[in-house]
Every structure is written in structure tokens, then in C-alpha cells.
Amino acid sequence: MQTVKMVITGPFSSGKTQFIRTISEIDVVSTDRRITSESERVKEETTVAMDFGRITVDEDLVLYLFGTPGQKRFDFMWEILSEGMLGFIVLIDSARPETFREARRILEIFRGYAPTPYVVAANKQDLADAWEPEDLRIALKIDPRVKVVPCVARDRESVKSVLLELLFSILEEMDAEEQT
Amino acid sequence: MALKGNLRDFNTTQLLNLINLARKTGALTIQSQGADAKVYFKEGKLVHATTSSQDGDLTRMLVQAGKLSEEQFKTIRARSGKISEKELALYLINAGLVTQSEVVQSVKDHVLNVVYRLFTWEDGVFYFEPNRLPPAGRITVPIDLENVIMEGSRRVKEWERLQEELPNLDMALKFTDRPSAKLRNVNLTVEEWRVISFINPRNTIRQIAQSNNMSEFQIRKIVYGMLQAGLVELVRPEGAEARPLVPPGRKKPIERPPAVKRSVINRLIDRIRKL
Numbered sequence A: 001m002q003t004v005k006m007v008i009t010g011p012f013s014s015g016k017t018q019f020i021r022t023i024s025e026i027d028v029v030s031t032d033r034r035i036t037s038e039s040e041r042v043k044e045e046t047t048v049a050m051d052f053g054r055i056t057v058d059e060d061l062v063l064y065l066f067g068t069p070g071q072k073r074f075d076f077m078w079e080i081l082s083e084g085m086l087g088f089i090v091l092i093d094s095a096r097p098e099t100f101r102e103a104r105r106i107l108e109i110f111r112g113y114a115p116t117p118y119v120v121a122a123n124k125q126d127l128a129d130a131w132e133p134e135d136l137r138i139a140l141k142i143d144p145r146v147k148v149v150p151c152v153a154r155d156r157e158s159v160k161s162v163l164l165e166l167l168f169s170i171l172e173e174m175d176a177e178e179q180t
Numbered sequence B: 001m002a003l004k005g006n007l008r009d010f011n012t013t014q015l016l017n018l019i020n021l022a023r024k025t026g027a028l029t030i031q032s033q034g035a036d037a038k039v040y041f042k043e044g045k046l047v048h049a050t051t052s053s054q055d056g057d058l059t060r061m062l063v064q065a066g067k068l069s070e071e072q073f074k075t076i077r078a079r080s081g082k083i084s085e086k087e088l089a090l091y092l093i094n095a096g097l098v099t100q101s102e103v104v105q106s107v108k109d110h111v112l113n114v115v116y117r118l119f120t121w122e123d124g125v126f127y128f129e130p131n132r133l134p135p136a137g138r139i140t141v142p143i144d145l146e147n148v149i150m151e152g153s154r155r156v157k158e159w160e161r162l163q164e165e166l167p168n169l170d171m172a173l174k175f176t177d178r179p180s181a182k183l184r185n186v187n188l189t190v191e192e193w194r195v196i197s198f199i200n201p202r203n204t205i206r207q208i209a210q211s212n213n214m215s216e217f218q219i220r221k222i223v224y225g226m227l228q229a230g231l232v233e234l235v236r237p238e239g240a241e242a243r244p245l246v247p248p249g250r251k252k253p254i255e256r257p258p259a260v261k262r263s264v265i266n267r268l269i270d271r272i273r274k275l
């Protein structure tokens, strides 16, 4: 059986947990809330929530979605997570410009890990204050070749379209590689 | 006179008890199954410990504790060729890279890890050299033996249980397949994340432990926790020639897994469209 993975990243509260929860077939998604009932667990300050989802294609192929943990001191795990990924998605809370700089920083870090394709998801498009995807592109100085996709992480069709855009980008990348 | 024998007859708990009660100063060497440990005491307190497999390199310890990055580790390693551990610690503290208490904690964790492991050794020759001190330049941290003995005994029991629950480290892991698996609020430690990143039917638990510099006890504990949480399942490892593991945190261009073909992407697209 082959397993492949995608990483969902973005600033705190950009909608990563929601995004994975909306599409995953298993309820393996966590929140940043802490649960203390699990007494076996190690002290809470050393733990970090994990977002983890799965889409089974068939008996031989499974796609995993990994959300990056929120707390800054766990940044080093980003690289661990990005190991071998097919591509990544940068989620942005389109209604909170104060997070754009952080989103840009995260995007740069991930680009540094791997030359894999990525898309930017302009999340929370259902909010009145949401910036337009094309305005976001300019504000965040996103490469014209990279797709900025409108997104509402609570909506399944919307999440599907973001995932599909990333997969299309991966195919395009494969085409480009074959031509060279 | 000589404090010398085999753990079969006088075990680690008894040895440490004696050293504690007699307020001994000196070095205890234990040799077991190719492994070698040296533990130093001062007036009945534990002060230092090394093993043949873990010399307790300070920078390495700080990386494992998440206090230094792999990059910093390499730079420091390259520059700090011959200087002693104490000098190195001073340098790191002065450079503002770590605090004194972080250094002390790392050394302490290391020493305790070595000593706790000795509790699981059932066989091995030991001898005590009175008044022998740790090598000059090493950082020593005095630790009361009473607590060490209590914790060590507790771990022996845990160790026995873990060994029963997870006898074979040559099995591999995969993420659970049961769609009904209800997993909520999976909070993971840094160490658990490191293990997660290597989960693949091709990697055995033992290989994962080696790549992460984890002891058998540590990896058993982590894997057991994940099994209990329903996050992973044990599987027979796939393929004899496992792909070499890449240590986490290492800077290197990450390539797309070579096995991913266009057909895989097309299958993913079809599946997601139908969701």
C-alpha cells in the first residue's frame, strides 16, 4: 500500500483544523484545547495538538493530511512533517490582515523545505471582511504562477476544490519536468 | 574491600542503595551485553554517568532537548574541537544560545537516562573504584539517590509491562485503517512527533528508534501509547531493503517520493471529486 501526504499550514486560527475536519474520513482531528483526562499523557506543556486526516482512495492508496502545529516552539516539527510531502496548502484568514505577514513567513519557510508545488487558500471567504483572493496575492507578493484559491473551510465542496487545485498544480509540475 | 560482582547476585537497586547509605565516592563500572556504563558518585550522591553508546555529548543533548537546532549543532561541533564540556557550556551560555539551567537540566536528564537504564540490566559484571572522579572538564550535577532508586524501581515494572505488550521491535507501524477509529484530542510530545514522521510500513520500530537516537525503553513507551490511542497499528515490515531513514531536522532538499507517479495523482483527483 502506498501512502502519500499533504501538509496544511498557515497562521494560528487560519482554519487548518476546520479544513482537515471537513474533508477527513476519520475523526482524528484535534483541537488546540487541552484534555487532561488522559492521565497517562505527559505533562501538558510538553504536548501539542495534532491535526491529522485521511482520505482513502482504494486498497492501495491513502492520502494523509497533516496540519502544522500552532505553537511557535514547535516550528521545528514543520520540517519533519514536510518530509516527503506531495505538496502543501497555505491557509490564510482572509479577514485578518494582521496575520498576512506571518502567513508570508510560513510560506517562505515551507518553500525552503521542498521544491514541491503549493497553493494558497484564501480562507473564510464567507466573512464580510474577507479580502479578495487577487488582492491577497498582491498583498502577500505571491508568485503569479501559484494559485490563490478562494476557500470556506467549513464547506466540503470548497475544501475539495482547494485540494484539487493542488493536485492539478502537481500534474502541471510533472508536465513541466517532462518537457525539460 | 572490593565492591565487585555480578548483577545477577547483587542488582542495580541494591548497589545504589549501598553506595547511598555508605556515602561512597568513586566510579561504578558495569559491563553487560557489549554495553558499558560508568557512573560516578560523590559522598553518596550521583554526579555523572556515561555509556559506551552515549558519551553524553553536551551539544547533542541540547539538540535532543530542542534547545539547539541541528544547524547550530553542526557549527558548534566544527568550532569546538578540543575544548572541554565546561568550556563549551560557558561559551553557549555567553553566546545567549542556552541558559545555565538548561545546561544543568540536559546533563541531569542524560545522567538519569543512563542510570535508569541500568535498572533493566539483569546480568553484568560490576566493580567500584573508590575515589575515582569524573574526567576533568565534565559538568557534574549532584543528584540524590533515594529518588533515583524509587523511580528506577518503578521503571523496571513499567519496562517489564512494556516488553510484554510490545515484545518485537522488528515490527513496523502504520496509521490505523479503521474508519471507525474515534480519535480526539491527540496531543503529542516532541518525541512522539519525531516517531510519527517515520511511520511507514517499511520502517521497523527499531529503525525508527535508531534514527531518533531513542532508547528501547523510550520507543516502546511512545509506540505503546500510540497503539493504546488507536493512532497506529503494528504490521509486518514491507520489503527487506528498507529505505535509509533520514534523521529529522537535517537540512537537505526534500524530494518528492520517487514512487509517486502521474497515475497516483490522477487517482487522488478522481477520488476527491467523488467525495
Ligand SMILES: Nc1nc2c(ncn2[C@@H]2O[C@H](COP(=O)(O)OP(=O)(O)O)[C@@H](O)[C@H]2O)c(=O)[nH]1
Pocket: A010, A011, A012, A013, A014, A015, A016, A017, A018, A019, A070, A123, A124, A125, A126, A127, A151, A152, A153, A154, A155
Ligand atoms: N467563517 C468562517 N470561519 C472559519 C472558517 N474556517 C475556520 N473558521 C473558524 O476559524 C476559527 C479558527 O479555525 P481553526 O480551524 O481552529 O484554525 P487553526 O488554528 O488554523 O487550526 C474557528 O472558530 C473556525 O470555526 C471559514 O471558512 N469561515
Ligand SMILES: [Mg+2]
Pocket: A016, A017, A018, A030, A031, A032, A051, A070
Ligand atoms: Mg488548529
